[in-house]
Amino acid sequence: MAVYVSVIGAGDADADAVAAAEAVGRELAVAGAILVCGGRGGVMEAAARGAAEAGGVAVGLLPDADRSQANRYLSVSVPTGMGELRNGLVARAGDAVIAIGGEFGTLSEIGFALKLGRPVVGLGTWELARGGQGVDAIEVADGPRDAVARALTLARR
Amino acid sequence: MAVYVSVIGAGDADADAVAAAEAVGRELAVAGAILVCGGRGGVMEAAARGAAEAGGVAVGLLPDADRSQANRYLSVSVPTGMGELRNGLVARAGDAVIAIGGEFGTLSEIGFALKLGRPVVGLGTWELARGGQGVDAIEVADGPRDAVARALTLARR
Amino acid sequence: MAVYVSVIGAGDADADAVAAAEAVGRELAVAGAILVCGGRGGVMEAAARGAAEAGGVAVGLLPDADRSQANRYLSVSVPTGMGELRNGLVARAGDAVIAIGGEFGTLSEIGFALKLGRPVVGLGTWELARGGQGVDAIEVADGPRDAVARALTLARR
Amino acid sequence: MAVYVSVIGAGDADADAVAAAEAVGRELAVAGAILVCGGRGGVMEAAARGAAEAGGVAVGLLPDADRSQANRYLSVSVPTGMGELRNGLVARAGDAVIAIGGEFGTLSEIGFALKLGRPVVGLGTWELARGGQGVDAIEVADGPRDAVARALTLARR
Numbered sequence: 034m035a036v037y038v039s040v041i042g043a044g045d046a047d048a049d050a051v052a053a054a055e056a057v058g059r060e061l062a063v064a065g066a067i068l069v070c071g072g073r074g075g076v077m078e079a080a081a082r083g084a085a086e087a088g089g090v091a092v093g094l095l096p097d098a099d100r101s102q103a104n105r106y107l108s109v110s111v112p113t114g115m116g117e118l119r120n121g122l123v124a125r126a127g128d129a130v131i132a133i134g135g136e137f138g139t140l141s142e143i144g145f146a147l148k149l150g151r152p153v154v155g156l157g158t159w160e161l162a163r164g165g166q167g168v169d170a171i172e173v174a175d176g177p178r179d180a181v182a183r184a185l186t187l188a189r190r
Numbered sequence: 191m192a193v194y195v196s197v198i199g200a201g202d203a204d205a206d207a208v209a210a211a212e213a214v215g216r217e218l219a220v221a222g223a224i225l226v227c228g229g230r231g232g233v234m235e236a237a238a239r240g241a242a243e244a245g246g247v248a249v250g251l252l253p254d255a256d257r258s259q260a261n262r263y264l265s266v267s268v269p270t271g272m273g274e275l276r277n278g279l280v281a282r283a284g285d286a287v288i289a290i291g292g293e294f295g296t297l298s299e300i301g302f303a304l305k306l307g308r309p310v311v312g313l314g315t316w317e318l319a320r321g322g323q324g325v326d327a328i329e330v331a332d333g334p335r336d337a338v339a340r341a342l343t344l345a346r347r
Numbered sequence: 348m349a350v351y352v353s354v355i356g357a358g359d360a361d362a363d364a365v366a367a368a369e370a371v372g373r374e375l376a377v378a379g380a381i382l383v384c385g386g387r388g389g390v391m392e393a394a395a396r397g398a399a400e401a402g403g404v405a406v407g408l409l410p411d412a413d414r415s416q417a418n419r420y421l422s423v424s425v426p427t428g429m430g431e432l433r434n435g436l437v438a439r440a441g442d443a444v445i446a447i448g449g450e451f452g453t454l455s456e457i458g459f460a461l462k463l464g465r466p467v468v469g470l471g472t473w474e475l476a477r478g479g480q481g482v483d484a485i486e487v488a489d490g491p492r493d494a495v496a497r498a499l500t501l502a503r504r
Numbered sequence: 505m506a507v508y509v510s511v512i513g514a515g516d517a518d519a520d521a522v523a524a525a526e527a528v529g530r531e532l533a534v535a536g537a538i539l540v541c542g543g544r545g546g547v548m549e550a551a552a553r554g555a556a557e558a559g560g561v562a563v564g565l566l567p568d569a570d571r572s573q574a575n576r577y578l579s580v581s582v583p584t585g586m587g588e589l590r591n592g593l594v595a596r597a598g599d600a601v602i603a604i605g606g607e608f609g610t611l612s613e614i615g616f617a618l619k620l621g622r623p624v625v626g627l628g629t630w631e632l633a634r635g636g637q638g639v640d641a642i643e644v645a646d647g648p649r650d651a652v653a654r655a656l657t658l659a660r661r
Contacts, residue, residue: 141615147608298458
């Protein structure tokens with residue numbers, strides 16, 4: 034059965050995050066994994082573009098009630114009409130999750146993924162602590178290739 | 191952009207419904223449409239099998255929290271963890287909907303599709319009336335090939 | 348534990364449906380049941396008004412992302428941000444469901460309720476058939492008082 | 505219109521978190537606010553108990569398909585059948601959110617709330633950083649009374 038990896042990150046992302054997302058999408062496609070994302074712009078579009086250009090499959094779970102805001106690199110899009118609640122669907126759909134940069138929406142997806150027991154690999158994303166002590170719940174990668182390698186290893190466990 | 195057609199029907203379906211669903215899935219694949227279904231057995235599995243055998247794409251939106259109950263003909267599966275509420279997602283994901291036979295879950299998807307303005311084509315499915323007067327909200331097809339032709343015409347309007 | 352009864356019907360309802368909904372809301376409040384509805388206008392508002400005026404509790408599960416469209420008779424409102432998908436939540440929240448008049452959204456709620464095994468009592472609502480044979484899945488009431496009596500009996504089973 | 509405050513925290517909570525949640529629930533009730541929570545044990549139950557004992561209203565949005573796991577202090581319970589996705593509903597339902605202690609589910613709710621622009625007040629909860637720099641998105645309270653005062657002020661803005 035195919036491995037699914039969700040790539041999460043902001044719709045309004047800086048150039049570094051976009052470049053990382055595109056590389057992550059490409060590496061996932063080369064590895065034969067199915068990429069899942071939120072289906073819109075920024076990190077979501079860059080990851081889908083990377084996957085599409087390498088001949089892979091990119092699935093977009095949209096917050097919208099229709100497909101008008103979908104990016105054009107998706108193999109399959111699903112308009113959920115659930116708004117930001119679809120973040121939970123994105124987190125659930127991955128056997129592992131790669132978080133790139135990220136704003137508050139990404140934080141919700143990280144929380145959701147960790148709650149569901151999905152392994153989370155991070156590239157320049159949130160750092161968590163409680164009571165002044167760091168919580169090592171997110172595996173920190175040192176680049177897109179490393180992030181994909183870690184995610185695939187964790188997804189197959 | 192690809193046309194999406196949702197095929198809805200019971201997980202516990204009789205032989206006629208299964209044969210119709212498989213033919214519908216095959217015809218949709220031949221026409222290049224993406225098939226969306228609920229991802230499990232019965233009509234859902236038969237439609238996905240028909241699509242897969244003709245080289246098409248079948249998307250399954252599962253009620254379950256994981257992929258263990260997914261049928262094996264899906265190109266892409268999404269475990270929603272939303273139970274029967276995912277019926278609304280299936281109805282929304284299609285530019286048109288084909289209802290085959292069907293029990294109460296199918297009725298919920300028909301209602302949802304009609305509410306969202308998605309055209310619904312029926313094969314041996316529910317008949318609706320109010321105040322003793324039939325309501326012609328479902329376009330009745332006389333076979334799988336006719337159902338697909340009607341759904342594609344309606345989806346492209 | 349309190350009994351919950353969901354009252355479903357169109358947001359754009361005629362005077363008969365509005366009068367019936369208000370009477371249903373009032374009778375439910377008098378019986379001590381908690382009324383659940385979709386939180387907006389028409390049948391939803393009339394039912395909530397009836398409950399409020401009789402000192403009862405009315406819960407509204409809104410399709411919207413905030414409370415700006417909630418009617419003013421709700422004791423508790425929940426903005427789901429899920430659009431029409433919230434119909435499934437309304438159907439699930441009732442130990443029994445009363446359908447009044449109704450358009451396609453009401454049909455989706457009837458389907459969800461029946462799929463989930465919730466008893467459905469109807470007042471001038473959809474009539475269902477398959478293969479030309481009526482399907483007696485909805486218990487037909489002959490007025491608001493009868494509808495509430497039947498719903499409470501079925502809810503307590 | 506009533507003010508709604510969501511109280512989030514783990515179902516399996518330590519004695520400090522439980523005591524804080526009960527005090528928060530009580531203060532919210534005294535202030536006339538409606539408390540929203542996830543409807544189950546731990547922090548959710550303690551907050552609802554505090555509210556109920558002070559004569560307030562406690563609403564529980566349950567992950568479950570029925571009410572069997574609801575705590576007994578809820579004025580109103582809604583079985584969503586959406587599993588952990590209901591965390592997003594809890595976050596959305598509050599005009600402000602108070603996070604107490606908390607595990608990964610709480611993190612998902614904090615992320616959802618911040619994404620949706622809901623103010624979040626924390627009592628011994630997650631601390632956030634990016635790139636080694638703390639992100640002050642959560643207003644830190646020094647006790648239950650302070651948390652409620654801050655939440656009500658923020659909710660009314």
